[in-house]
Amino acid sequence: MIELIRTNDAVIISFVEALLRDAGIGSFTADENMSVLDGSIGILPRRIMIDADDADEARQLLADAGIEHEIRRK
Structure with a gap:
């Protein structure tokens, strides 16, 4: 796996997750609990x-x- 983005912005995280999901691209959000x-x-x-x-x-x-x-x- 590679890092696509790194941000503190919860809106950007949600937006990118939705874009990837809708495009059928699997993703994992790391450091969510941290x-x-x-x-x-x-x-x-x-x-x-x-x-x-x-x-x-x-x-x-x-x-x-x-x-x-x-x-x-x-």
Whole structure:
């Protein structure tokens, strides 16, 4: 799995999860429980992880939705 995005923004997380789900791309949101442990003050970002085989399609999906700035680059 690779990291598609990393953010503290719950709205972006929900939006990306919905986009991926609707496109049939499996994803996993990592660090969801850790963000709760930090008291929801936003110190620990959550990460959306996807299969490397879906990376190009997922990146294009986010670009088409106008949120390509959220894509994690290595």
